[in-house]
Amino acid sequence: MLSVKFGLIGGGVMGEALLSRLLAADVYKSEEIIVSEPAIARRNFLAEKYRVNTTADNHQVFKSVSEVIFLAVKPQVFNQIAADFAAIGELQSSPMVVSILAGVTLGQLESAFTNLPVIRAMPNTPATVGAGMTAICGGSKVKPEQLKLAQQLFTVVGEVVDLPESMMDAVTGLSGSGPAYIAILVEALADGGVASGLPRAIANQLALQTVLGTAQLLAETKLHPAVLKDQVTSPGGTTIAGITALEAGGFRAAIINAVQRATLRSRELGEKA
Ligand SMILES: NC(=O)c1ccc[n+]([C@@H]2O[C@H](COP(=O)([O-])OP(=O)(O)OC[C@H]3O[C@@H](n4cnc5c(N)ncnc54)[C@H](OP(=O)(O)O)[C@@H]3O)[C@@H](O)[C@H]2O)c1
The missing domain is CATH 3.40.50.720 (NAD(P)-binding Rossmann-like Domain)
Incomplete structure (x- = not known):
């Protein structure tokens, strides 16, 4: 050849x-x-x-x-x-x-x-x-x-x-395993929509496009995520009410821990190999 x-x-x-x-x-x-x-x-x-x-x-x-x-x-x-x-x-x-x-x-x-x-x-x-x-x-x-x-x-x-x-273990914990975390986020958003009365198909569409659109907005504008969050959070409004529930549920800590735990697991698996 x-x-x-x-x-x-x-x-x-x-x-x-x-x-x-x-x-x-x-x-x-x-x-x-x-x-x-x-x-x-x-x-x-x-x-x-x-x-x-x-x-x-x-x-x-x-x-x-x-x-x-x-x-x-x-x-x-x-x-x-x-x-x-x-x-x-x-x-x-x-x-x-x-x-x-x-x-x-x-x-x-x-x-x-x-x-x-x-x-x-x-x-x-x-x-x-x-x-x-x-x-x-x-x-x-x-x-x-x-x-x-x-x-x-x-x-x-x-x-x-x-x-x-x-x-590389931290990369595995974040971008390697990350698609699973985001898939759970999309699913949970849609479940929230269904719980609030939306039909399933519409809830799925809204959830997916919200994640996609927000990622695109952050990527194109290069806005810091905290600035975007502040921009859509009006005093006494709906978003701050939702954020309060997220914070009470330990949302940020759960995600930080997920990346850290996956990183540790990647290291463990590497040591066994
Ligand atoms: N999928 C991901 O998102 C992702 C992310 C990061 C890293 N990776 C890595 O990417 C690698 C491939 O993943 P994948 O999802 O593409 O797996 P896959 O679809 O199973 O592809 C592996 C291919 O290799 C073939 N193969 C098996 N033995 C072979 C040999 N001796 N010589 C040549 N080819 C052989 C398999 O054929 P048969 O089916 O006939 O056995 C199969 O077509 C994995 O090591 C994974 O860790 C994947």
Whole structure:
């Protein structure tokens, strides 16, 4: 096989999200991409839909890719991928390995992919609709232009920040687990609407659009959240009555604790691995 630039190991949910957007943004062309995926139906689907090269053999990816090898398998499969790499011996080029495997550290990546530059990344589920938040950290062999390329890759599925690895557990606790907290917020808002007499479908629509619209307003105006809150809180009005109930229910503390607890759990899981 001719040398291809981008190899994707694991053509699942996250892998396809990135693949589709890399092609749409013209970062890579179909013929510059190879996807390794064990399930034949999935392989055929990806080949047909995106016109990319596919294989069931990870060795072929390691042998043919010149620029980036992107790991998007479940963390349990990591040791298998490392063994596939170890079986290859010398590579013709020196591609950068980018991993989104939750909990797999730079140290583990560097000892598995000896001599290759490695990047650890933590995206979140909204990446599947192009609205993700990804934190990346580079290993010791990563050059500045490679870090820039990794940022460019994740920019196609949302926003990217570059952080030290020591902050990855906190990233997991906030943006990694955050979509679940926000989903609960949307559900609770809608339940509140139903409790106050709104039909369910309307309550769901109002709740979702309120969360979406508020996030968009904050992002576009760059207003501090406290300033926005003050702007919609009139003396003796409805919003301050609602806020009083939120404070009585420990809303802020519950969210702060959620992020802290998830961060600790991420650290615990990392220590066990
Ligand atoms: N989803 C998220 O929001 C999110 C956020 C942060 C990080 N992550 C990380 O992203 C990674 C992928 O998650 P996902 O949701 O995309 O999982 P997924 O949909 O299960 O995708 C994994 C894919 O890898 C394939 N695979 C299994 N063994 C393989 C092998 N030996 N070689 C090549 N491919 C193999 C699987 O095929 P089969 O189905 O046939 O086994 C599957 O298509 C995980 O490590 C997760 O921790 C995900």
